[in-house]
Amino acid sequence: MYELNAPAKLTLSLIITGIQESGLHELEAEMVTITLADTIRLSEGKTQVTYRGDYPISPPPEEDLIVRALNTVGQSMKVDVNKRIPPGGGLGGGSANAAAILRWANFKDKNGGILLGSDVPFNIRGGRASVAGVGELITHLPYEDRxxxxxxxxxxxxxxxxxxxxxxxxxxxxxxxxxxxxxxxxxxxxxxxxxxxxxxxxxxxxxxxxxxxxxxxxxxxxxxxxxxxxxxxxxx
CATH class of the missing domain: 3.30.70.890 (GHMP kinase, C-terminal domain)
Structure with a gap:
């Protein structure tokens, strides 16, 4: 049994600087991780994700970022999530969950993380950072207790x-x-x-x-x- 912490991301500022030919928006943002977090428990078994807690969601497997993250690292696990980060709240809950799986698997490839979501590369390390591009350009900043x-x-x-x-x-x-x-x-x-x-x-x-x-x-x-x-x- 493994227990993982998946902290929410709070975007303190967000400036859109351009639009790529693909339609993706480029930005400059300051992000921090905060104590509002999901708790993820992993156990051996065929991949199956159950969400409990404040937000017992049921996303289809092909859209579930935990399933996609497990596939990315080549793992199969039963997953139980105590979900406290609201879906659609702008706090990067799905990305936080995916990043927690990548951290657990010691997977730190930003290019691989960005394929799961624009917030995933930041969430892998968390803390405080300046984020640019479509989320892949990350400059880590000194921690501030706020x-x-x-x-x-x-x-x-x-x-x-x-x-x-x-x-x-x-x-x-x-x-x-x-x-x-x-x-x-x-x-x-x-x-x-x-x-x-x-x-x-x-x-x-x-x-x-x-x-x-x-x-x-x-x-x-x-x-x-x-x-x-x-x-x-x-x-x-």
Whole structure:
């Protein structure tokens, strides 16, 4: 039996710098890993993934990043996931799970990781980093002990749809540190009330995590309905 920790990724800033011919968006971002995390237990057996906890999802095997990561490292394992990172929350939960499998298998090939998802290369090592390109250009930065308060809406945002809406809107820039925020709010207007709830609770301007749906502010503001998380150091 192996027990793995899969910390969420929080994108503190996100600037879109260009679009490749393939349609993938290039960016400059600062990312950190935080204490909000999934717990993954591996045991011997034919590959089968069961999700429990706050988000007992059931993705098809061909879309499950844990299955794909196991295939990448040539392993077959029974997997039990205590899922605390919300799917579609902009916190890279699927990528965190895939990265945990790659770390367990001592697989550190960034090029192989990027095939699983743009956040996987960062999540393999975690900590704090500047990320560029389509997620493959990573400059690790000194650890900073910081605390954030998050609000997790009961719905997710489609990353692909948010980027598509950003294109349709002509590539708007945000004054709040995340260029995807205007597109996410246009596509999911209900995000606005969750942003307002966090701002009313903390008195601070909320920022969108990645493509959403999570909002966050820096600081420790515990209360029912909010999640307080600290930054974590690198995984190795």
């Amino acid at each position: 605390v954030f308060t998050l609000i997790l809406p009961p719905f997710g945002c489609s990353t692909a749809d948010v980027y598509r809406k950003w294109d349709e809107m002509g590539g708007p820039k945000s004054c709040n540190g995340n260029d995807l925020e205007p597109a996410a709010l246009e596509l999911y207007p209900e995000l606005g009330k969750w942003k307002m709830a966090l701002e009313d609770h903390t008195g601070k301007t909320a920022r969108l995590a990645g493509s959403g749906s999570t909002w966050f502010v820096e600081g420790n503001f515990p209360a029912k309905g909010f999640v307080v998380a600290q930054t974590t150091k690198e995984n190795f």
